[in-house]
Amino acid sequence: MIVKFTGWLIIDPVIAILVALNIIYTGYKLISRSASGLMDAVIPEEDTRKIMAYLDSLKEQGIDYHSLMTRMSGQRKFISLHLLVPGEWSVKQGHDMADQVEETIIGLFDEPVTVSTHIEPVGDPSSMKDIGIVRRKIDME
Numbered sequence: 001m002i003v004k005f006t007g008w009l010i011i012d013p014v015i016a017i018l019v020a021l022n023i024i025y026t027g028y029k030l031i032s033r034s035a036s037g038l039m040d041a042v043i044p045e046e047d048t049r050k051i052m053a054y055l056d057s058l059k060e061q062g063i064d065y066h067s068l069m070t071r072m073s074g075q076r077k078f079i080s081l082h083l084l085v086p087g088e089w090s091v092k093q094g095h096d097m098a099d100q101v102e103e104t105i106i107g108l109f110d111e112p113v114t115v116s117t118h119i120e121p122v123g124d125p126s127s128m129k130d131i132g133i134v135r136r137k138i139d140m141e
């Protein structure tokens with residue numbers, strides 16, 4: 001059509017190619033954005049810091065943690081961690097502590113959160129064997 005006005009034969013296919021490239025580019029952007037929303041990723045770093053600040057505050061009660069792992073699937077955050085409690089505690093004491101930690105972490109967020117914990121005796125070398133399973137380390141100042 002523009003050819004009619006300009007007499008320039010190349011212009012129509014050039015515009016057609018530019019339009020096609022733009023459609024491909026827009027389509028690629030849309031697909032990659034929705035695909036990364038569907039795939040699991042770690043939770044935002046500030047959220048991890050919030051959890052770590054709470055867990056660090058338990059240290060004065062002799063409670064430690066490690067192997068903190070997080071992921072997000074859609075809106076839901078998944079948090080898992082190993083909770084190190086005094087070895088002489090009863091199962092009930094350990095479980096009560098785990099419940100409290102899980103509920104507190106859930107309470108830190110407005111979005112849905114699933115927390116799972118694993119209890120280990122603090123100071124027992126076997127508790128530290130699995131310390132390597134951290135996907136991302138965050139240094140707390």
Ligand SMILES: [Zn+2]
Nearest residue numbers: 082120127130
């Ligand atoms: Zn552990």
